[in-house]
Amino acid sequence: MAANPIVMNGWYIGAWADEVGRTLMQRWICGRPVCFYRLSDGSVNAIEDRCPHRRYPLSLGLLDGDVITCNYHGYQIDGSGACVGVAEQPDTPKGAQVHRFPAVERYGIVWIWPGDPEQANPDDIPDVSWLVDENWTHVHGSVGLKARQVLLVENLLDLTHETFLHPSSIGNAAVAATPIDVIGEGNKVSFVRHMIDIEAPPFYKSSMGVTTNIDRWQDGDFYAPGIFILNIRIAPTGTEEPEGFHMKVIYGMTPATETTTHDFFALGRDYKIDDAELSEFQLKQQLAVMKEDVDALEIQELMVATDPGMIESSIRSDVAGIRGRRLLEKMAKAEAAARGEVTARPRPVRPAATPEPAGQA
Amino acid sequence: MAANPIVMNGWYIGAWADEVGRTLMQRWICGRPVCFYRLSDGSVNAIEDRCPHRRYPLSLGLLDGDVITCNYHGYQIDGSGACVGVAEQPDTPKGAQVHRFPAVERYGIVWIWPGDPEQANPDDIPDVSWLVDENWTHVHGSVGLKARQVLLVENLLDLTHETFLHPSSIGNAAVAATPIDVIGEGNKVSFVRHMIDIEAPPFYKSSMGVTTNIDRWQDGDFYAPGIFILNIRIAPTGTEEPEGFHMKVIYGMTPATETTTHDFFALGRDYKIDDAELSEFQLKQQLAVMKEDVDALEIQELMVATDPGMIESSIRSDVAGIRGRRLLEKMAKAEAAARGEVTARPRPVRPAATPEPAGQA
């Protein structure tokens, strides 16, 4: 039983589509080694990266057509993960098969379902069609995080941290000072933070040339277990929708192991979409902000790991984060129960000392 | 239950007073992260270095007056460790509080009590007033040790190792050849070793200009759990007290974790107290000697950790060390019992094959 369980049943970002080609690539997803590549018809494929023979990584093998030949003893594995032959004998070993993960290429993303394939329904993939919308442009990438995934989930579901951790870029006092409305529904947690008539934080001043006060919207949607989408609107105060600058951010928070996480991101905008210099600036800025988060979360991981039983204090701005955390715990518990296991005690959280604000589900 | 329990109830050296100021400093003490700093009135303060909100280190926050603002979400923590406000809401979260450690600044040392505050009595701090006596001068510092604390305790309580580990500085054959008298009383273990009419070891020859045979006294006091004081007298043989050179050494043996230790030291003398060059020499020499100990103890840690059950052979010169070790085991066991835990089996030691010398308590 894991002390820090990972939710297996869910669509995670496994890779950016432009990372996956005819070169075999190993990436650990939810504690399992995955071999990513494209079949000869161009479709993406993801199989367990352990040869069924002696567990050597298939990603170190040779891809020819749709068949990988393992580089240790030559087992030949087709796109379904089945062994279709060996060099040592004419007959194919029976039942030699590695797991093929449900994988879907959509919106420039390779989505992967690490859990029970029977439950994988591509209709459940969140709509991020703006990534391929011609009226939008975006930058994207990923960073590695040596911290458990839930800490990243909570980081994104409570953006008040921008005020303190990112004051030189996207944070200022208005973020922490503005309450959120939170709506939870099924495997989704949403929050709405509308900051009206505030000073623009440094990043927006420089990237948008804003000089007046602005209205800034931060509307976030967490699709448990691993996707977070942030809808941003920045406009001089008083501007009516749909005028103003719009941005969207997707984070793919994919556990690599119980204590490490892939942090995929894309940052899109609907303005100056042909401005390559701005894109370059935004990518650089985004990576700088994420470095501040990564540094903080890796320290937080150490503090959590060395006192797993500490009861945390919470306030109203934590409502979305706590819901996200509890959702993950609930999902992990249900999966463990379905496997006949008993889950670990959830990370303790002290209920907010004050009543939650009205308007929450 | 820890395999290598740490005694929590005791005054340890947390820092040298000159290390602590208005810049927040994290240091792990007995397995707990501590944030050291000075309040606006100049007094030292030590609080748990985990924000009560999401455990982020407070030492990464901003100190203004007596309040630290956490750099993750802005919890404001006063000198008592209590949250006195947040930026996210007007009302202060109730019950949000981190532990404040009993801390006392005395003799240029910041003393800390990692355990139950109710049992902390500053009167129990050993008298090392020579550190601030105008007739004395001293050098001080600290080194990190990747070994469990008890190995350092035993190292200091059995100075026969000087003969073998430090032959080029403070050791020669006389140390190992001269028996000790040992007295144990309460939480203190003392030994007396008087070497009469012996050759001076290299360090004393060079630092004191001694050319004749000497009398050398090594009188040690271990104040469990973490303080060791050595009283040294060096004098040409036949010189009567109080003539001769006197030196005092304090070691603060403070567990950082179960297998790492802070090794604080100060080396004082009552002669040539204005000789800055001598002070510089003594500091350099002391650090060289301690490096020999650190190297040896880190290797010993590996040998102990890989065979925790080995029964050790002991001789009469081990009497002080064994008493020190047993005292720590007894204290840890009592603390565990008070917490309702069961302690680990103590590290086995074979009784000395020969009777202990007379004159011991």
Added chain:
Amino acid sequence: MAANPIVMNGWYIGAWADEVGRTLMQRWICGRPVCFYRLSDGSVNAIEDRCPHRRYPLSLGLLDGDVITCNYHGYQIDGSGACVGVAEQPDTPKGAQVHRFPAVERYGIVWIWPGDPEQANPDDIPDVSWLVDENWTHVHGSVGLKARQVLLVENLLDLTHETFLHPSSIGNAAVAATPIDVIGEGNKVSFVRHMIDIEAPPFYKSSMGVTTNIDRWQDGDFYAPGIFILNIRIAPTGTEEPEGFHMKVIYGMTPATETTTHDFFALGRDYKIDDAELSEFQLKQQLAVMKEDVDALEIQELMVATDPGMIESSIRSDVAGIRGRRLLEKMAKAEAAARGEVTARPRPVRPAATPEPAGQA
């Protein structure tokens, strides 16, 4: 109970004879620190490298005649591992003794028996007298491997991997394509692979100047728990024995810890025995091949450690490897039972889906 038990009762290679002299050397063998050196009569000696007093490595001490003086507190340990004196008191501590391992110098090898000395019989040391036969010459050395020993055993007992892992040196298609005969008897597993009228692999072309097709024999003998000997014959097809080139390889697969292994090797030949340039080439080539194995096995170790319960698929060419693995498991289990322990569940292996070839014991 170890998850990956080590067989203790067996003659392992502890060192090459030319590694052991009057300088004390520490090497971990089967989870125990061993101090290797030569006594004053030139004979090799191997004792537990933990002082019976406070476990400090004796290998850091001073050897004078046949006595090591520990560098921490001066225990004097003779060649039998017994303490024969201390500097601190006139009487010798009773019962202070470290383990002396049965050790034999033979064929230029220091053989060591890590387990029960009563069971150690030098007659059980495999005959590798070709290492000291004047009609042969050899190169030798060792490499470190961060993988459990059994993975190296299986690597050597299934040479079909040469086809895939070593195609630029000793492997080509013929190796995987040629079935083996396997004979198991007592603590020995042997296989015979005779490749007739095949193209020579690159290594043999270059080192022997072979241009025609060849017959290549690979006859392997695994002497459990830790010795593997390979008998090689290379000759232009049709050449009758005893004509042709003969080579012999010994691998000493000595566990250092449960997950690290010493990989000793010697590569001998009966041709051009005075050709120093060829020896140099063969040593370089051998180390290059072993680097390919080490890299692969260290990756395999990770894949095994992260999914210890995976059931592996097997084929007929695995028969020797599986027998070797089971032999080790059986020996470890018997040793554990003799110690009154329960062993870990063996690493699962799926039976070959097709019947084993005839002719096997």
